[in-house]
C-alpha cells in the first residue's frame with residue numbers, strides 16, 4: 001500500500017469516527033430522555049409513552065408536560081418528554097421515528113403539517129397508537145386528537161378585536177409558522193371573523209418561527225414599514241410577548257392594540273400592565289393530562305372520541321383575578 005493510500009485510509013477512518021461521535025452527540029442534544037425515577041425499573045411501569053412537542057423548553061409545552069406527567073404518575077406510566085430543543089421540523093419528525101423504533105407503547109405529538117406529518121403518523125399507527133395534541137393532522141390515521149379548536153379560537157380572537165377596537169383597526173398578524181396546521185387555522189378563523197368589517201384591514205402577515213425574539217424583530221420591522229398599523233394579533237404563545245416588548249418601547253400606551261395567545265406569566269404581566277389587551281386562553285395542562293388517560297384507554301380497548309376540544313375563551317384584564325382563582329395551583 002502506498003503512503004498516499006495509507007493516508008487516504010487514515011483520513012477515511014478518522015472521518016468515520018468523527019461522524020459517529022457527531023451522530024451520538026447530536027442525538028443526545030436533540031432528544032431529551034427522562035429516565036425512570038430512582039429505584040424504579042421499566043418493570044415497575046404499566047406503559048411507556050413518549051410526548052413529542054415542537055419545542056422542549058417552551059413554557060407552553062412545559063405545562064403540557066406537567067399535565068401529562070401528573071396523569072402518568074397516577075397511572076403507572078413511564079412518560080418520556082422528547083423532541084427538538086428549539087422548533088425544528090426535521091428533528092421533530094426524527095424524534096417520532098426514533099420513538100417508534102424504540103418500541104414504546106404510544107406516541108403523543110402534534111400533527112404540524114399534513115405534508116410531513118400525515119405519512120409518518122400513518123406509518124407509526126400501523127405499529128402503535130398515536131394521539132395528536134394541540135395541533136391535529138386530521139387527515140391522518142391518528143387515533144384521536146385532543147386540543148383547542150384552532151379555527152374557532154382564531155375566530156374568537158377576531159371577534160374580540162372587533163369589539164375592543166370598535167371595528168376600526170389596521171392589523172398586522174404575527175404567526176408562529178406559515179406551514180403549521182394550527183397556525184393557519186388561527187389566522188383563517190381570524191380572517192373570517194373580521195371579513196365583513198369594513199373598518200378592519202389586515203395589512204401584513206409575518207412569521208415568528210415561534211420565537212419571542214423573532215416576533216419582536218418582526219413587530220419592530222412592521223412598525224417601521226407600515227406606520228398605519230395600530231393593532232397586532234399574535235397566534236402562538238410567545239408572539240404577543242415579543243410584540244409587547246417592542247410596542248412598550250416605541251409606542252405610547254393605548255396607541256397599539258395587541259391580542260395574543262395563551263396565559264404564560266409574561267403574557268399576564270403585559271395584560272396587567274395594559275400593553276396586551278386580550279389573549280386567547282388554551283388548556284395545555286389539561287391537554288397533557290387527558291392525552292395520557294386517552295392513550296391508556298385506547299390500549300385497553302375502551303372507546304375514545306376521535307376529537308376532544310379543550311376549552312378556549314378570551315381573557316382581558318378584567319378577567320385576571322377570576323382566571324387566577326379558576327386555575328388554582330396547577331398554573
Ligand code: BGC
Pocket residue numbers: 054055058060134135176182210235236237238261262282
Ligand atoms: C401553540 C403551540 C406552540 C406554542 C409556541 C401555542 O399557542 O398552541 O403549538 O408550540 O404556542 O410558543
